[in-house]
Amino acid sequence: MNQSYPPPTSPTIPKPILQVEGLVIHYETPRGAVQAVSDVSFSVQPRERFGLVGESGCGKSTLVTAFLRMTKPPGVIKAGRILLNGVDILALPKNEMRRVRWSQVALIPQGAMNSLNPVMRVRDQIADALVAHGVILNQAALTARIEELLARVELPARVARLYPHELSGGMKQRVCIAMATALEPKLIIADEPTSALDVVTQRAVMEMLANVQEMVGAALILIGHDMGLMAQVVDRLGVMYAGELVEVGDVTSMFKSPQHPYTRALLGSLPSPRERKVRRAIGGLPPALIAPPPGCRFHPRCPEAIVACREVAPRRLETTGGWATCHLLDPTQASQPLEAADAAPSA
Amino acid sequence: MSLLYLRNRLLNLLLVIWIAATINFITPRLAPGDPINAIFARLESQGQVIANSAQIIDLYRERFGLDLPLWQQYLRYLGSVLTLDLGYSLSYFPATVSELVMRALPWTVGLLLTTTLLSFVLAVLLGALFVWRGTPRSVHLIGWVLVGISAIPYYLLAIVLIFIFAFTLNIFPAGGVTRIGNVASGLSWSSVWDTLYYSTLPALSILLASIGGSALGMRGMMVTVLGEDYLLLAEAKGLPERWIFLRYAVRNAILPQVTGLAISLGHVVSGAILVEVLFSYPGMGYILIDAIRGADYTTVQGITFLLVVSVAVAVFIIDVINPWLDPRILYGKR
Ligand SMILES: Nc1ncnc2c1ncn2[C@@H]1O[C@H](COP(=O)(O)OP(=O)(O)OP(=O)(O)O)[C@@H](O)[C@H]1O
Ligand SMILES: [Mg+2]
Numbered sequence: 001m002n003q004s005y006p007p008p009t010s011p012t013i014p015k016p017i018l019q020v021e022g023l024v025i026h027y028e029t030p031r032g033a034v035q036a037v038s039d040v041s042f043s044v045q046p047r048e049r050f051g052l053v054g055e056s057g058c059g060k061s062t063l064v065t066a067f068l069r070m071t072k073p074p075g076v077i078k079a080g081r082i083l084l085n086g087v088d089i090l091a092l093p094k095n096e097m098r099r100v101r102w103s104q105v106a107l108i109p110q111g112a113m114n115s116l117n118p119v120m121r122v123r124d125q126i127a128d129a130l131v132a133h134g135v136i137l138n139q140a141a142l143t144a145r146i147e148e149l150l151a152r153v154e155l156p157a158r159v160a161r162l163y164p165h166e167l168s169g170g171m172k173q174r175v176c177i178a179m180a181t182a183l184e185p186k187l188i189i190a191d192e193p194t195s196a197l198d199v200v201t202q203r204a205v206m207e208m209l210a211n212v213q214e215m216v217g218a219a220l221i222l223i224g225h226d227m228g229l230m231a232q233v234v235d236r237l238g239v240m241y242a243g244e245l246v247e248v249g250d251v252t253s254m255f256k257s258p259q260h261p262y263t264r265a266l267l268g269s270l271p272s273p274r275e276r277k278v279r280r281a282i283g284g285l286p287p288a289l290i291a292p293p294p295g296c297r298f299h300p301r302c303p304e305a306i307v308a309c310r311e312v313a314p315r316r317l318e319t320t321g322g323w324a325t326c327h328l329l330d331p332t333q334a335s336q337p338l339e340a341a342d343a344a345p346s347a
Numbered sequence: 348m349s350l351l352y353l354r355n356r357l358l359n360l361l362l363v364i365w366i367a368a369t370i371n372f373i374t375p376r377l378a379p380g381d382p383i384n385a386i387f388a389r390l391e392s393q394g395q396v397i398a399n400s401a402q403i404i405d406l407y408r409e410r411f412g413l414d415l416p417l418w419q420q421y422l423r424y425l426g427s428v429l430t431l432d433l434g435y436s437l438s439y440f441p442a443t444v445s446e447l448v449m450r451a452l453p454w455t456v457g458l459l460l461t462t463t464l465l466s467f468v469l470a471v472l473l474g475a476l477f478v479w480r481g482t483p484r485s486v487h488l489i490g491w492v493l494v495g496i497s498a499i500p501y502y503l504l505a506i507v508l509i510f511i512f513a514f515t516l517n518i519f520p521a522g523g524v525t526r527i528g529n530v531a532s533g534l535s536w537s538s539v540w541d542t543l544y545y546s547t548l549p550a551l552s553i554l555l556a557s558i559g560g561s562a563l564g565m566r567g568m569m570v571t572v573l574g575e576d577y578l579l580l581a582e583a584k585g586l587p588e589r590w591i592f593l594r595y596a597v598r599n600a601i602l603p604q605v606t607g608l609a610i611s612l613g614h615v616v617s618g619a620i621l622v623e624v625l626f627s628y629p630g631m632g633y634i635l636i637d638a639i640r641g642a643d644y645t646t647v648q649g650i651t652f653l654l655v656v657s658v659a660v661a662v663f664i665i666d667v668i669n670p671w672l673d674p675r676i677l678y679g680k681r
Contacts, residue, residue, distance in 0.1 A: 068583055101585035109583065114576040117595055119602075119673055128594070129584040163674040176580070 015086060016043035017186050017219045018067065018105075023080030025062055025071060032290040036062040036075070038243040046186065049213070049220045051230045051251070053266065054240030055286050060223045061110050063240070064189045067221075068101050085186055103133050106180035110191040110223070112173050116164035122150075122175055123160035129182050149178040152215065153208050170201040177209050181216045188213055189221045194229070202226075206233055227267060231255055236322070239263045242287050242297040249322030259324040262298050296327065308333045353667065360663040367655035368428050371648050372421060383407045386437070433649035438641040444649035447634055452616065455623070455630030458546050459615040462553040467608045470558045474565020475597050478573060481588065490562060497559025505552045505625040512548055519548040521626070549626040553619065561604065568600035575599070602673050606665055613661030617654040 025037035036059040044050045052060050062075065069089050071077055082089050084104055089097060109115055117125055126146050130136045136145055147157040153174040164172060173193060180188050190209060194202040210233055213220045224230050230237060230251070237254050239247045239262060247260040258264045265282040284301040287293055293300055299309035306327055308314075314325040327333045383404050391400070408414050412423055427434070433444035473490050476482040496504065513521035572578065573596060581595045618632030627633070631650060638646035670676045 065579075070579070070582055098585045098587070101583055103585065107580075107583040109576050109579045111576045112580075115580040117577045117581070117599070118675060119598055120594070128586055128590065132584065132586045132590065165675045179580075179584075 014045055016083075017046045017048075017085055018044040018221075019081075019083040019086075020067075021081045021083075023063070023066065023082065024078040025059070025066055026076055026078050027062075028074045028076055029290075034289045035243050035292060036289055037066070038292075040080070040240075040243075040245045042238055042245060042248055044187065044219050044221060046219055047214075047217055048236065049210070049222065049234040051234035051237040052221060052223045052240060053225065053227065053230060053237065055282075056225075057286060057289075058240045059243040059289070060240055061191055064107065064191060064221060064223065067187075067189060068105055068107050069097050070101075070107075099133065102129055102185060103183045104185055105187040105189065106183070106185040106218075108176045108180050108188070108190045108193055111196075112176045112193060113169055113196050115176055116167075116172055118164050120163075121160070122162055122164070122167075126160070126175075126179050126182055129179065133183055135183060145182075149182055150175075152181065152212055153178045169197055170205055173197065173201075173205050174208055177205070177212055181212050181218070184216045185218055187219045187221065189223075191223045192225070193222070195225070202229065209233075239266065242292055243289055244297060244325070246298065246326070247319075247322070247324035249319055249324070253319075253321035257320070259319045259329060260298075260326045261302050261304050261328070263324070265301075265303075296325070304328060304337075306333065306337055349670070352670070356663055356666045359666075360659050363659040364656055367652060367659075368425060369421075371428075371652050372424050375644060375648070376417075383411070383413065428652070433652070434645045436638075436643055436646045438638065438643040438646070444646050447646060448631070448649065448653065451618070451629060451631045451634045454628065455618040455632065456615060457542065458549060458622075458628065458630060459553075459619060460612070462550050462557075463608070463611050463615060466554050466557045466561065467604065467611075469554070470561035471565050471597070471601055471604055473558065474562040474567075475569050475592070475600065477562065477566040478569040479592060479596075490559075493555070494559035494563060496555050497557065499556075501552070501556050501621055502625060504556055505622070508548060508552050508555075509625070512551075520545060521548075545628070549622050549628055552626075553622060561607070564607070565600060565604055568603060569596060572596050572600045605672060606669075609661045609665035610658065613658030614654070616657040617650060 020043065021041050023037055023040045024035075027034035027036055040063060042050075052064070054060055062071070065071055066077060067082060067084070067089075069082075069092075077090065080090075084100065087100075089100060092100065116122070123143075123146055126149060127142050130142060130145065136142050143160075146160050150157060150159055155171065155174055155178065159167070159171065159175070164175075167175065177190075177193075180190075188209075193209060194205050197205060206229060209220070209222075220234075222230070222234055234251055237249065237251050238245050239260065241262050247254070247258070247263045249259070254263065255267065258267055262282075268282075282301060283303075287297060287300070294313075295311050296302070296305070296309040296314050299305040302309065308327045312327070314327045315330065316323050316325050317329045319329070387400050387404060405414075412420055415423070431445060433448070436442050436444050436447055439447065473486070473493070476486050477490055499507075509521045512519045578591065578595055581591045586595075616631060618630040618635060620632035620636050622628065623630045623632035624636055634646065635650050637643075638650070
């Protein structure tokens with residue numbers, strides 16, 4: 001590949017493998033624009049494991065499919081930049097973008113259960129990526145490589161000859177993982193890789209994913225709902241709410257002291273065996289993304305909301321392990337609680 | 348495992364043919380009266396005087412085995428069916444049904460086999476292109492015109508075609524192969540030319556009438572398949588668009604279309620009645636409608652039986668190749 005990479009800026013700070021700046025993605029529907037991703041910025045370092053959590057429909061899948069420039073109509077990338085290994089992929093010609101896919105960034109889509117073509121043998125589905133990118137063209141080498149990839153995820157070589165319907169859910173998932181590493185990409189994105197599996201298989205698949213990612217030296221973006229599983233696997237965590245990234249930080253400090261009320265609520269809805277009562281889910285429903293609430297998007301559901309939350313969108317503020325967008329962390333905001341403001345007679 | 352599957356399919360095929368043959372045997376015997384009496388009655392009612400008809404009737408009954416017990420008749424019947432002996436035509440008496448069929452079949456098969464296959468290929472391509480991003484505008488335009496045409500009732504379409512091409516432009520004949528001597532016999536350049544000359548208009552009418560509808564069916568399947576996760580993964584893998592289109596999208600969307608194709612191939616032998624009548628085309632449909640009009644029961648039965656057999660054979664063939672097209676089927680249906 002003959003792309004020009006900008007020279008490293010500083011020897012101490014490693015160049016991020018993925019850098020997202022001010023990304024805005026809308027689904028332009030007849031009823032209005034669904035603001036699925038609103039001004040999202042973050043970066044992922046080489047070999048880092050980055051987790052992405054948030055309620056269903058908050059825009060996680062929309063966000064990560066943009067990293068392969070696979071946003072489908074009516075989805076439109078309205079603004080922002082996505083730098084993959086320093087290259088702005090939104091500016092790449094179509095054919096070069098095709099070559100970046102899988103060789104630089106691999107995606108295991110949500111619903112990996114159905115991600116395999118039902119009428120093709122596993123072997124041919126792994127082989128076509130290798131052939132399409134001109135990596136291997138001779139049959140013997142191809143067979144050897146496929147067996148090696150399957151062995152990585154502890155699948156026997158005979159799996160190559162099977163059709164997807166002859167595999168269990170966990171095996172399919174492992175085939176997808178093997179596939180994702182076929183071209184040794186710099187970044188692997190796994191969108192809820194374990195959501196349809198039982199708990200034991202979930203752990204096994206997650207372990208496999210982590211091992212393989214380490215083996216090929218890729219960074220990993222992991223989307224999931226299971227905070228417990230996340231805590232064990234990822235280094236840093238990003239929390240999304242209603243199309244916005246509201247808190248990013250390293251996993252330990254975020255679990256120890258979550259800064260954003262939404263993060264607290266998410267962690268609070270984790271069940272714990274010591275407290276044998278039904279945990280309180282977050283009250284209310286996430287907002288419709290066609291007309292998100294003004295100010296902080298979480299304020300209608302936030303137990304700690306202050307007056308400012310209704311009017312002003314919060315800034316990004318530094319926390320111990322990262323940052324969060326919440327007025328409560330902002331010393332410049334006068335913190336008058338919402339209830340008090342509502343009770344006060346209006347002038 | 349796959350041998351067992353093959354055996355089951357084959358048994359299924361034989362069962363269907365046996366049942367069809369049996370129904371074919373029983374149905375006329377449920378009707379009151381006796382076919383030979385009926386023929387004589389008809390001849391006499393037309394004013395022909397037949398001397399010692401009673402003796403002749405007995406003779407014929409013996410000759411056709413109608414004096415035998417029913418079960419013996421049944422066995423004889425099965426035997427003759429196996430040798431494709433479908434008996435005599437009632438209307439063209441000395442001629443057998445097989446002879447009538449053998450004369451008409453080449454015409455029908457020539458016309459319908461070509462158009463069915465061509466229509467399948469074009470409809471699949473068109474339906475797939477309808478939903479593909481890179482499809483040029485002109486293809487969309489042609490496609491929607493074809494869909495529009497397929498909504499026109501067939502007889503109207505055929506009449507319009509005859510009017511335009513036969514009467515106004517005078518390029519093709521308005522039918523008339525049925526007249527003997529219009530087509531050079533034997534395999535020669537001129538016979539091929541003649542056949543094409545007489546078949547083009549009917550073929551065109553069939554294609555125009557059928558492509559639009561099947562293309563819409565294919566389009567529907569393509570839309571479903573394009574929403575599948577495996578298409579997302581194929582794109583993420585950075586495969587060239589053409590691969591994704593052919594090996595992932597079309598390959599999966601085509602499966603129900605192939606089953607439809609097999610069924611229509613089975614129907615080829617029964618001819619296309621409307622087409623053949625409107626274009627006076629000497630195929631199976633033409634003799635079938637002729638037989639129905641002339642109460643030529645043996646011919647109607649013979650053609651119906653052939654139709655059942657050929658549809659059953661087509662279904663058998665599709666059952667055999669389906670597991671190869673869609674690996675899920677063999678294991679699912681065991
Ligand atoms: N094709 C589309 N047209 C219109 N709106 C869409 C479309 N696809 C997604 N959306 C909307 O965009 C928002 C984000 O969807 P997305 O699939 O990214 O959520 P998600 O966080 O991945 O959810 P989940 O956890 O359920 O997978 C949702 O509100 C959804 O309704
Ligand atoms: Mg999702």
